Amino acid sequence: MTTPRRETTAARTKAPPQAGSRLSDRQFGLVLALPAIISLVLVVGIPGIQTLIYSFQRVPLSDDPATFVGTDNYGKVLGDESFVESLVVTLQYTAGYVLLATVLGLLFALLLDQPLRGRGIARALLIIPWATPVIIAGVMWKWLIDPQVGGLNAVLFEIGVIEDYKPFLADREWALVFTILAAAWHQASFSALLFLASLQTLPNEIVEAAKVDGATAWQRFRGVVFPWIRPMLLVVVIINVIYGVLQFDTVWVMTQGGPGDATTLLPILLYRQLFIFSDIGAGSALAVMLGVVAVLVSSIALILLGRDDPLAA
Amino acid sequence: MASRTLSRPVLRRRAVTALLYAALVLFAVWVLFPFWFLVNSSFMTPAEAVAVPPHWIPEEPTLGNYSAILAGQVAPGGAQVGLxxxxxxxxxxxxxxxxxxxxxxxxxxxxxxxxxxxxxxxxxxxxxxxxxxxxxxxxxxxxxxxxxxxxxxxxxxxxxxxxxxxxxxxxxxxxxxxxxxxxxxxxxxxxxxxxxxxxxxxxxxxxxxxxxxxxxxxxxxxxxxxxxxxxxxxxxxxxxxxxxxxxxxxxxxFNWTTLAAATVLxxxxxxxxxxxxxxxxxxxxxxxxxx
Incomplete structure (x- = not known):
């Protein structure tokens, strides 16, 4: 990135500091950035460090001081059977969610990139599930698949997929499927919006040239389109993985982790530790592990994307 | 009108186009079906919402769910959600x-x-x-x-x-x-x-x-x-x-129709x-x- 350096020197040689401003460009830049940086330290940095500290402490509910307990909280979380179960469920959930949200998103984007009539309206439609809060997607799907008031049972019954109205969320496997589906309904749109943005930067001449050379649609996809959107694919997959691992909203509103522990994802477990069992130490230990995983996964992605020096981007 | 014989590439292209439009319809259903269900329910009485088979359009549309919420009243079916x-x-x-x-x-x-x-x-x-x-x-x-x-x-x-x-x-x-x-x-x-x-x-x-x-x-x-x-x-x-x-x-x-109206809002x-x-x-x- 050569421009800013050039500009600063240009500004410096050109401009003696104006009247009324005794700050150099460097100082001015710092002053402008400082309020936001201080805010981020206060609302991200300190809470992050505080959570890390809690994870090594026993934190009483009263005003009594917390006591240092070493790695007990981590041992407690990792040694708990429900953690292993929850980890397995979370991995299943994430796999399904990432697959569905990414593949559907890619298909939607490819479809809406075609010169079809009504494409403008369809693109407006595409934004709707994304603009719908995840929690509301959960509410809609919960009642859509409800055996009493829902419409999905009737549709599936009419076309002969099911022989009886089913309380899907009372079934362990169906509950997982539908909590995935509700969240993926929202997220597929997000993926598609990003894929579409990437597809729209693909120069038309390249595709046309491939056509002239007699490439089939599949060959054009494999040879031209897919390589073009691959960086975006990585971004989308990473974001979806993180959202999958951290998914809370749809599960909370649809099943609260049930039936049994069938949909108890790690964030649900975290909620229970903190707010049901009021165990801030153990909850923080779990939170730290989730946070570290999320930060690691996205950092690796940043490096893979060659953005290890974002200022040079 | 004279019947035209279409070459295979043309037929193929038409088939592809038809498929694409079919996919577009499926896409619209994917987006709108949950919304249709939601909005539809929000205009129903609790009794109609549990009808089997479900009504895809309210037979007796009511604004009761919305007015209860907006006026801060007890909704049809007794849901105290308004305020x-x-x-x-x-x-x-x-x-x-x-x-x-x-x-x-x-x-x-x-x-x-x-x-x-x-x-x-x-x-x-x-x-x-x-x-x-x-x-x-x-x-x-x-x-x-x-x-x-x-x-x-x-x-x-x-x-x-x-x-x-x-x-x-x-x-x-x-x-x-x-x-x-x-x-x-x-x-x-x-x-x-x-x-x-x-x-x-x-x-x-x-x-x-x-x-x-x-x-x-x-x-x-x-x-x-x-x-x-x-x-x-x-x-x-x-x-x-x-x-x-x-x-x-x-x-x-609880009743779903009031929740549906609140969700729409x-x-x-x-x-x-x-x-x-x-x-x-x-x-x-x-x-x-x-x-």
Whole structure:
């Protein structure tokens, strides 16, 4: 990135500091950035460090001081059977969610990139599930698949997929499927919006040239389109993985982790530790592990994307 | 009309086109079917909502669910939701607007600085923003919970604004920095040459030109804030609309049709916002969020 350096020197040689401003460009830049940086330290940095500290402490509910307990909280979380179960469920959930949200998103984007009539309206439609809060997607799907008031049972019954109205969320496997589906309904749109943005930067001449050379649609996809959107694919997959691992909203509103522990994802477990069992130490230990995983996964992605020096981007 | 014989490529192309349009219809169903069900239910009486087979259009449409919520009354079927939903919608709006304002003020200046100036720690600042963007909100809730409790800010809209700033500010800075980077530096320089101070250049020259960037950031932040559930659930007593919708069954004599109407009222603002500012939002999303 050569421009800013050039500009600063240009500004410096050109401009003696104006009247009324005794700050150099460097100082001015710092002053402008400082309020936001201080805010981020206060609302991200300190809470992050505080959570890390809690994870090594026993934190009483009263005003009594917390006591240092070493790695007990981590041992407690990792040694708990429900953690292993929850980890397995979370991995299943994430796999399904990432697959569905990414593949559907890619298909939607490819479809809406075609010169079809009504494409403008369809693109407006595409934004709707994304603009719908995840929690509301959960509410809609919960009642859509409800055996009493829902419409999905009737549709599936009419076309002969099911022989009886089913309380899907009372079934362990169906509950997982539908909590995935509700969240993926929202997220597929997000993926598609990003894929579409990437597809729209693909120069038309390249595709046309491939056509002239007699490439089939599949060959054009494999040879031209897919390589073009691959960086975006990585971004989308990473974001979806993180959202999958951290998914809370749809599960909370649809099943609260049930039936049994069938949909108890790690964030649900975290909620229970903190707010049901009021165990801030153990909850923080779990939170730290989730946070570290999320930060690691996205950092690796940043490096893979060659953005290890974002200022040079 | 004479029958035409079509060559195979033409037939093939037509078949492909037909398939694409069929896919387009399926796509529309995927998006709209849950909404159709939701809106349909919101105009039904509780009795009609449980009809088997379900009615896809209300036979006796009623505004009872909406009027109960808007008038703060007991809804058809006895659901006592009225007061709570309206208040919660108002709180969601207040939290959203305050969060947007805080974001634009803090994020606008910081993004401008990071786009234009180099100073001791400017790289570190930028990395800290990227890092803050990666910290998942759910991972630091324990600290917020204890801190807000000690500050007496549990169940407070200002508490939520503070907390929401933690995950929205990095987005705002990234979106706006990206936008500023795309604006020619000659603009600032011309203003400076004309005798404006650096702050005046930012306020009178850059701010108006960067409006699309600000709109994109504002929309993204408002949408995040409006739909945020986890903090609202854990740090407030159903202050904003998401936890009210999620807690319907536990707290009110339940009926789905009233919840449906409340859900419609809660989903219209963000969807409308996204549709109206579609272009800005999508660009902001692609340029700021994905990076």
């Amino acid at each position: 709570r939903v309206l208040t919660a919608l108002g709180e969601s709006l207040a939290v959203g607007i305050l969060t947007v304002v805080a974001n634009l003020a803090l994020g606008g200046t910081a993004a401008y600085s990071m786009s234009r100036f180099r100073f001791r720690g400017s790289r570190l600042s930028y990395f800290s923003v990227l890092f803050a963007r990666l910290v998942p909100p759910i991972a630091i809730v324990a600290a917020f919970f204890v801190a807000l409790r000690d500050l007496g800010l549990i169940n407070s809209r200002y508490g939520l604004v503070i907390v929401y700033t933690s995950f929205t500010l990095p987005i705002t800075i990234l979106v706006l920095k990206n936008y500023f980077d795309g604006l020619p530096r000659e603009l600032d320089e011309a203003a400076l040459v004309d005798g404006a101070s650096r702050l005046q250049a930012l306020w009178y020259v850059i701010r108006p030109i960067a409006r699309p960037g600000f709109i994109a950031a504002a929309c993204l932040v408002f949408l995040e804030s409006w739909g945020e559930f986890f903090y609202a659930l854990t740090l407030t007593n159903q202050l904003t609309i998401p936890p009210v919708l999620a807690g319907f069954r536990g707290f009110f004599q 809660a989903v219209v603002p963000p969807v409308l916002l996204a549709l109206v500012f579609q272009r800005y939002v999508v660009r902001g999303l692609a340029q700021g969020v994905a990076k």
